[in-house]
Structure formats: C-alpha cells, structure tokens
Amino acid sequence: MSGGEQKPERYYVGVDVGTGSVRAALVDQSGVLLAFADQPIKKWEPQFNHHEQSSEDIWAACCVVTKKVVQGIDLNQIRGLGFDATCSLVVLDKRFRPLPVNHEEDSHRNVIMWLDHRAVSQVNRINETKHSVLQYVGGVMSVEMQAPKLLWLKENLRETCWDKAGHFFDLPDFLSWKATGVTARSLCSLVCKWTYSAERGWDDSFWKMIGLEDFVADNYSKIGNQVLPPGVSLGNGLTPEAARDLGLLPGIAVAASLIDAHAGGLGVIGADVKGHGLVCEGQPVTSRLAVICGTSSCHMGISKDPIFVPGVWGPYFSAMVPGFWLNEGGQSVTGKLIDHMVEGHAAFPELQVKATARCQSVYAYLNSHLDLIKKAQPVGFLTVDLHVWPDFHGNRSPLADLTLKGMVTGLKLSQDLDDLAILYLATVQAIALGTRFIIEAMEAAGHSISTLFLCGGLSKNPLFVQMHADITGMPVVLSQEVESVLVGAAILGACASGDFASVQEAMAKMSKVGKVVFPRLQDKKYYDKKYQVFLKLVEHQKEYLAIMNDN
Numbered sequence: 001m002s003g004g005e006q007k008p009e010r011y012y013v014g015v016d017v018g019t020g021s022v023r024a025a026l027v028d029q030s031g032v033l034l035a036f037a038d039q040p041i042k043k044w045e046p047q048f049n050h051h052e053q054s055s056e057d058i059w060a061a062c063c064v065v066t067k068k069v070v071q072g073i074d075l076n077q078i079r080g081l082g083f084d085a086t087c088s089l090v091v092l093d094k095r096f097r098p099l100p101v102n103h104e105e106d107s108h109r110n111v112i113m114w115l116d117h118r119a120v121s122q123v124n125r126i127n128e129t130k131h132s133v134l135q136y137v138g139g140v141m142s143v144e145m146q147a148p149k150l151l152w153l154k155e156n157l158r159e160t161c162w163d164k165a166g167h168f169f170d171l172p173d174f175l176s177w178k179a180t181g182v183t184a185r186s187l188c189s190l191v192c193k194w195t196y197s198a199e200r201g202w203d204d205s206f207w208k209m210i211g212l213e214d215f216v217a218d219n220y221s222k223i224g225n226q227v228l229p230p231g232v233s234l235g236n237g238l239t240p241e242a243a244r245d246l247g248l249l250p251g252i253a254v255a256a257s258l259i260d261a262h263a264g265g266l267g268v269i270g271a272d273v274k275g276h277g278l279v280c281e282g283q284p285v286t287s288r289l290a291v292i293c294g295t296s297s298c299h300m301g302i303s304k305d306p307i308f309v310p311g312v313w314g315p316y317f318s319a320m321v322p323g324f325w326l327n328e329g330g331q332s333v334t335g336k337l338i339d340h341m342v343e344g345h346a347a348f349p350e351l352q353v354k355a356t357a358r359c360q361s362v363y364a365y366l367n368s369h370l371d372l373i374k375k376a377q378p379v380g381f382l383t384v385d386l387h388v389w390p391d392f393h394g395n396r397s398p399l400a401d402l403t404l405k406g407m408v409t410g411l412k413l414s415q416d417l418d419d420l421a422i423l424y425l426a427t428v429q430a431i432a433l434g435t436r437f438i439i440e441a442m443e444a445a446g447h448s449i450s451t452l453f454l455c456g457g458l459s460k461n462p463l464f465v466q467m468h469a470d471i472t473g474m475p476v477v478l479s480q481e482v483e484s485v486l487v488g489a490a491i492l493g494a495c496a497s498g499d500f501a502s503v504q505e506a507m508a509k510m511s512k513v514g515k516v517v518f519p520r521l522q523d524k525k526y527y528d529k530k531y532q533v534f535l536k537l538v539e540h541q542k543e544y545l546a547i548m549n550d551n
C-alpha cells in the first residue's frame with residue numbers, strides 16, 4: 001500500500017449462542033461493536049427437568065443474525081469468525097443428521113440443554129466411583145456435564161439414539177464443525193464438560209468404569225480425538241456452503257470455539273484498568289473474577305497454579321486464558337430465577353401494563369418503583385424481613401448439591417406491585433449473596449480476588465450490579481461494550497485470523513473498561529447480617545430434610 005493511504009479496517013464476527021437467543025456482532029480490531037443482531041431460539045421442556053433444543057434451529061438463527069450484522073460491509077474486510085455457545089449436548093448420526101434425544105423420537109430435538117437434569121441417577125453413580133477425574137470438577141460431577149447425559153442416552157434411548165449416533169458435540173464445537181467441516185473439538189469444552197485433561201488427554205479407566213467403554217474402543221472418535229486450543233484456526237476456514245448460509249466469504253478464518261461463559265471471561269478480564277481507581281490496577285490478572293450473568297451465572301477465576309476448590313468446577317488448564325488454570329463457580333439459574341419470580345407473581349400483568357405504558361422494561365420499572373417506595377433508606381434495606389435462598393434448580397457452587405431447593409421466608413398476604421418489587425429485590429440480593437458464598441469458597445482455597453468484571457444480560461440491570469458490589473464489598477467493572485460475550489467470540493475470530501499473536505494480546509487490545517460501580521461500604525453491616533441469614537437458610541433446609549427422612 002502506498003504511503004498516505006489508509007489500511008482498510010479489519011473486522012471480526014462473533015456469534016454467541018445463549019440459552020434463549022443467538023446474538024452476532026461485527027467487531028473491529030479495538031473491540032468496538034459496529035453492528036449487533038439477535039434472534040430467539042426454540043426450547044422444549046417435554047417433561048420436568050428435560051430441556052431440549054434443535055441444532056438446525058440454532059444454526060438457522062446463527063445465519064440470520066450473521067447476515068444482519070455484515071449487511072453493507074465489504075466482506076473482504078471480515079478476517080475471522082468466532083463462536084461461543086452454551087455447553088449443551090448435540091447428537092448427530094454417522095452422516096451428521098440430527099438424532100432424537102427424547103422418547104417421542106422427534107429428531108428435530110437433538111440437543112440436551114446444559115440445564116437439563118434428567119441424568120440424576122447416572123451422575124450419582126458416576127460420583128460414587130470417586131474416580132480421580134472428579135478432582136478436576138470440584139470433587140463432584142454436575143448433572144449438567146456431558147458424561148451423565150451420555151450415559152442416560154445409552155441407558156434410555158439405546159436403539160433410537162445411542163446405537164445410531166456417530167457424533168456427540170458440545171454446542172460450541174458443533175458450530176465450528178458446521179462452519180468448517182472440521183470435527184476437532186475445543187480444549188475448552190472437552191476439559192470443562194467432558195473430563196478431558198489438557199495434560200493427559202482422555203482417561204480410559206474413567207469411561208470404562210462408568211459403563212461408556214464404547215468411546216475407548218473406537219479411540220474417542222465420537223466425542224473427539226483431535227483437540228485444539230480456543231482461537232486456533234480450523235482447517236481451510238469457512239466452507240463454501242457455510243459461507244452461503246452465513247452471508248460471508250468462503251475461506252475466512254474460523255476459530256476453535258469457547259463455551260459462552262468462557263467467551264465472556266475473555267471479553268472482560270484482560271481490560272486495562274488504569275485510571276479507574278481500582279485495587280486490581282498493577283495487580284496480577286488473577287485478582288479479577290469474571291462473572292457472566294445470563295440465564296445462569298458463571299464465576300470465572302484464573303490462577304498460575306492449580307487450585308482445588310471443593311464444589312467449584314476445575315481446576316481446568318488453559319480452558320479460558322491460555323497458560324492459566326481456571327476455576328468456574330456457578331449458579332444454575334439466575335436470570336431465569338428472576339424472570340420466574342417476577343412473571344409468576346399475581347401483580348405481573350399490572351407490571352407489564354405499567355412498564356409498557358412508560359416504554360420501559362419490567363426490570364427498569366421495578367427498579368424505579370423500588371426507588372419510590374424506599375423513602376429515605378437505601379433500597380437494599382427494603383428486605384429486612386424477606387429472604388430468599390436461590391437454588392430453585394439445585395446448587396452448582398459451592399455446595400454442588402442438585403437436590404437443594406429454593407426458599408422464601410417473610411411472605412405476607414399482599415400481592416400488589418410493592419410486594420412484587422420487594423420479592424424481586426430479595427431475589428436479586430439472594431443471587432448476589434450466592435456470589436459472595438462462591439467467592440469465599442474460592443478465597444478459602446487460595447484465590448485472592450479483589451475486583452468483579454460483570455457481563456451478560458443481567459449486567460444491564462443496575463440494581464443487580466449495585467447489589468453485587470454492595471454484597472461482595474468489591475468494585476464491579478462493566479465493559480465499554482455491554483455485549484462483552486460477543487467481544488470474546490470476536491477475539492477468537494481475531495486470533496484465528498492471525499491478526500494478533502496471542503489470545504492475551506487480543507484480550508488486552510479488544511476489551512475495555514466502561515463503568516465502575518463501587519460498593520456502598522456504609523451498608524456493609526446490613527449485608528453481613530443478610531449473609532448470616534442466607535447461610536442459615538440452607539442449614540435449615542438440610543435440617544428439614546433430615547427431620548422428614550428420619551424414620
């Protein structure tokens with residue numbers, strides 16, 4: 001290029017498949033989102049605790065949103081594509097056609113979603129083996145991981161699914177296969193959800209011990225025997241067929257993928273924090289905790305050496321930031337719980353009407369309503385006599401107990417909007433108290449965390465963010481780009497394109513601090529008391545169970 005001429009901009013496309021929708025963004029080299037699109041995806045709940053999706057429906061949504069974000073752009077400027085997705089299990093036959101994961105034999109529904117809890121008996125048996133791979137998932141395998149779901153398929157759908165299956169993919173790997181034809185799996189999904197070790201590979205004895213020796217016999221070809229670090233370029237890039245589907249040019253670099261929470265982690269954790277008055281300035285990146293809050297919340301902490309935290313997933317080597325160990329705490333339902341509490345309340349129809357009249361979201365309306373009723377006191381003090389235990393879908397961390405249930409104490413006969421707003425507040429606080437519980441477990445095991453980096457749909461809620469700051473006593477950093485998970489996906493595409501030498505370099509250049517929310521330290525005493533009650537709730541729940549089970 002002759003002197004004076006501007007180099008053409010380089011763009012990347014990030015695609016993020018969440019639980020409820022697919023999102024895409026066109027992102028530039030400095031991490032700025034130039035275009036965004038989203039599209040809901042279908043979900044089925046054929047019976048309680050069975051949650052299914054369709055890989056064809058998801059791919060179709062990926063195509064719709066990608067086409068939208070590249071409209072009007074010179075496609076030659078798009079250098080790379082990265083995918084992230086929930087860690088749901090996709091089942092295809094030997095010719096890559098969808099297979100049913102249900103008794104109804106509906107092959108359209110070929111995805112067992114991450115939050116599906118059908119494999120309880122299987123996970124209990126897996127945990128009884130006390131196999132050494134369990135040390136790397138916090139000591140107890142979660143029913144949300146893939147091994148119990150695979151065992152369930154073998155035990156329950158042998159003829160219609162298991163015997164015909166040719167490929168079991170984690171959803172992020174399904175997407176990269178669909179885009180490139182390459183069946184290599186990402187180290188992220190295999191290490192985090194499939195018991196693969198970055199250092200030792202598959203452990204034959206584990207699969208044999210749990211009754212899935214089939215995988216060993218065929219050298220893991222159905223679940224992945226070529227494993228690549230996230231961000232590495234796959235095969236010859238985008239196939240002509242996928243390029244047509246997505247509205248991109250064939251051959252552009254496509255990256256080995258990430259699970260959605262991990263993409264969120266990449267999108268936020270490496271930002272330069274200079275000048276924001278944060279304790280983590282000048283401190284190692286290991287003092288930062290990325291919290292990705294959508295349907296669920298995931299708490300991603302990294303360390304130079306492995307840290308074993310009981311009840312917290314990991315330690316996983318290189319599963320998020322290359323060269324670092326990752327611990328992943330989590331709460332299985334957070335956004336879903338807030339929506340459940342709000343939408344199930346008798347005053348919800350009234351809330352909808354009032355929010356619509358003001359052109360506000362129901363959350364924005366509730367937040368302003370709380371501001372009205374709090375009078376002179378801090379808003380959080382409205383729940384002095386209302387407490388929630390948030391494990392309506394079991395506890396992921398740090399108790400790793402899927403049998404736990406939700407609790408609410410302090411209910412009254414009223415069912416008006418004030419009552420709904422205060423219940424919503426208590427739910428948001430319970431989720432933040434759960435984050436504090438996870439952080440304390442991580443710190444007790446050796447992490448040293450000073451700052452939270454929040455992203456995901458719930459980080460758009462100022463009340464949720466302030467409660468996390470107040471209840472953990474830590475500053476909360478929000479990114480310049482609200483859709484930070486998509487920045488993470490675009491970072492993958494940027495790495496695959498070769499425009500950055502490493503994931504770390506891309507993280508440092510593409511993630512940016514937007515706003516910092518500091519804790520209201522004057523309210524600490526009140527939240528310490530709420531935390532005391534919070535811990536009592538679960539203690540009491542266990543006591544109730546013991547009483548009822550006592551013969």
Ligand SMILES: Nc1ncnc2c1ncn2[C@@H]1O[C@H](COP(=O)(O)OP(=O)(O)O)[C@@H](O)[C@H]1O
Pocket residue numbers: 017018019020021293294295296334335336338339361363364456457458460461
């Ligand atoms: N503008 C908003 N204000 C407050 N909460 C929001 C907003 N948008 C989404 N949420 C919350 O975030 C959750 C969904 O987050 P999202 O990241 O989109 O989920 P997922 O990635 O699981 O599809 C919803 O359950 C809702 O509670």
Ligand SMILES: O=C(CO)[C@H](O)[C@H](O)COP(=O)(O)O
Pocket residue numbers: 018019020085086087088114192259260261262293294295296297298328330
């Ligand atoms: O298990 C997870 C990450 O390890 C996530 O919770 C799961 O993938 C769902 O994410 P989201 O709440 O963003 O839909």
